[in-house]
Amino acid sequence: MAATKINRIIAELKKAKHAVTIVVGNQKGGVGKTTNTYMIAYTLAKLGLKTLVVDLDPQANSTKTLVLTRSRESDTVQPIDKTLMRGVEEGSVVNLPVKILPNLFLLPSYIDFQDFTKYLYKHTKNEFEETHLLQPLFEPLKADYDIILLDVPPFSIEVTNNAVMFSDYALISLQTHDDSLTGAEEYVNTLARLNEKFNLNLEIIGILPMLHDARNGVDQTIIQTARQEFGEENVFSTIVPQMARIKRFPISGITERDRYDGKVIQLYQTVTNEFLTRLGLLRGVK
Structure with a gap:
């Protein structure tokens, strides 16, 4: 029954005219946000959904991991000709995405995107323009994909604000x-x-606990506090534990070569199934 529901949700996402867009975030850095972005994206692509990762972080960690993933799967080198910041300056990002794997694409970032805030305040006149600078650049991408995941830096409220404006969910x-x-x-x-200021309809898919140590009483307390504060139903039942292989993917790219890889892949299949189930509930898929 669960598999049938997942298949219905996937079919609904494929049928939609525009990609569902999800911003992945937390105001704190180093919380597994980037890992969750590219692992869920990788799994969605394996399920047949045409998926785009938009890396809006000048540290470019999603970019590095996914480019390594591509290089391990292909003998050809596909150069990245233009950075995200240059695309913003030129007024178009539609030609920036690069193919990583079948159904998996990346709009790469680079360190020069750290200049976005300076560019933003130089080219906008009021708060509305400040928060909506990126929206017209990214909206055209929605026609080409089933689902888009946005990886945003933790400490840039300017990037976060802009990402939220063209997102459907968080x-x-x-x-x-x-x-x-x-x-x-x-x-x-x-x-x-x-949401209130700009009359948005953005909804939260859920809160995904990451890097959990089941033996640590503090970790258990944090999860319980999160469930009490945000509501039991808003916290994922799937918890991502500390796994050494997850830490290796940024060095090697995402691989599926041995049982340690397999454990991570299987875990994120479970995470992604819950992600899709929650998304289906919000979209009214029966």
């Missing part, structure tokens, strides 16, 4: 540490403020 990554919980609280408040 996924919050929660590392089981107190400062990450505070970051999740601040992020929810930011989303609520933007």
Whole structure:
């Protein structure tokens, strides 16, 4: 029954005229946000959904991991000719996405995107323009994909604001540490403020606990606190534990060569199934 429901949700996403867009975030850095972005995207692509990762972080960690993933799967080198920041300056990003694997695409970032805030304030006159600079650039991409995941930097409210404006949903990554919980609280408040101020319809898919150590009482307490504060139904039942192989993917790319890889891939299949189920509920898929 669960598999049938997942298949219906996938079919509904494929049938839609425009990609469903999800911003993945937390106001705190180092909480597994980027890992969740590219692993869920990788799994969605394997399920047959044409998926785009938009890397809006000048640290470009999603870009590095996915480019490594592509290089391991192909003997040909596909250069990245133009950076995201240059695309913003030229007024078009439609030709920036590069193919990583079948159904998996990346709009890469680069360190020069750290100049986005400076560019933003130089080319806008009011708060509306400040928060909507990227929206007209990214909207055309929605016609080409089934689902788009946005990886945003934790400390740039300017990038976060712009990403939210062209997103349909938000996924919050929660590392089981107190400062990450505070970051999740601040992020929810930011989303609520933007929703109200600009009359958005953005909804939260859920809060995904990350890097959990089942033997650590503090980690258990953080998860319980999150469930009490945000509501049991809003916290994923799937918890991503500490796994050494997850830490290796940014060095090697995502691989499926041995049983350790297989454990991570299987885990993120479970995470992605819950992600799709939650998305289906919000979209009214029966």
